[in-house]
Amino acid sequence: MPEGPSIVILKEAIARFNRKKVIKATGNAKIDMKRLENKTIRSIRSWGKHLLICFDDFYLRIHLLMFGTYRINEQKTTPLRLGLQFKNDTLNFYTAAIVLIDGSPDDYYDWSADVMNDKFDTRKALKKIRALPDEMICDVVLDQEIFSGVGNIIKNEILFITRIHPESRAGNIPAAKMRALVKTAVGYSFDFLKWKKAFQLKKHWLAYAKKKCPRCNIPLHKEYPGRKKRRSFFCDNYQVRY
DNA sequence: AGTCATGTTGACGA
DNA sequence: CTCGTCAACATGAC
Numbered sequence A: 001m002p003e004g005p006s007i008v009i010l011k012e013a014i015a016r017f018n019r020k021k022v023i024k025a026t027g028n029a030k031i032d033m034k035r036l037e038n039k040t041i042r043s044i045r046s047w048g049k050h051l052l053i054c055f056d057d058f059y060l061r062i063h064l065l066m067f068g069t070y071r072i073n074e075q076k077t078t079p080l081r082l083g084l085q086f087k088n089d090t091l092n093f094y095t096a097a098i099v100l101i102d103g104s105p106d107d108y109y110d111w112s113a114d115v116m117n118d119k120f121d122t123r124k125a126l127k128k129i130r131a132l133p134d135e136m137i138c139d140v141v142l143d144q145e146i147f148s149g150v151g152n153i154i155k156n157e158i159l160f161i162t163r164i165h166p167e168s169r170a171g172n173i174p175a176a177k178m179r180a181l182v183k184t185a186v187g188y189s190f191d192f193l194k195w196k197k198a199f200q201l202k203k204h205w206l207a208y209a210k211k212k213c214p215r216c217n218i219p220l221h222k223e224y225p226g227r228k229k230r231r232s233f234f235c236d237n238y239q240v241r242y
Numbered sequence B: 001a002g003t004c005a006t007g008t009t010g011a012c013g014a
Numbered sequence C: 001c002t003c004g005t006c007a008a009c010a011t012g013a014c
Helices: A004-013 A122-130 A152-161 A175-197
Strands: A024-026 A043-047 A050-054 A058-063 A069-072 A082-085 A090-094 A097-102 A221-223 A232-234
Touching: A004 A043, A004 A050, A004 A069, A004 A175, A122 A175, A152 A175, A152 A232
Parallel strands: none
Antiparallel strands: A024 A082, A043 A050, A050 A058, A058 A097, A069 A090, A082 A090, A221 A232
């Protein structure tokens, strides 16, 4: 379910609940449900993989992790994590990590790190990366403080598109190549959004979950490199190890 | 039926 | 204190 673009789709899907009053809140989320009742939603935002439902002086941070789902005016049979009842509608979340946080998201988030945000700042991202020269690029790309919203699918695709071997150390990658990677992280995330909305995401995958390199026609490696040990698909021939 | 995965956090021991 | 490893959470596709 959840990389940044999928959370943007969720945000858009529930945008109509903005300025609506929560009549009742239920579910097994470990938050004070009473705090939500009779409160009006003031904005619905996102930061990377975080969905933010904001009220006057607090907000809900909803993270779908790996298996999180939601339903509008429907319910699943799995345990309800959080259900928000409005006058004529219900919004249900399942298997999500939900926290109620006092204050405004502006007090906490660096919007310039979110690849889906207009405020994303390439220069700041490059500066953050320069501080991590010994890290493998496959780990750097998943660093949510630098590339908030980038997940394992986007990681694999942008390293393939830019022809960077996932085990390359960040400090060894030429500046122009590094800049291209950051630009591609943003550009591909919006492609992901467009394709996902059209239910055409999978058919655009070049490396993720693929067996063969679409450029060289040789088998792709499938390994779990770096600190994060997330699945990496790569071609020894097409991708350069820096 | 067992394995695996678009994710993150916290406990624990070296 | 830091590092790495593991468990936990929990669902559904294959």
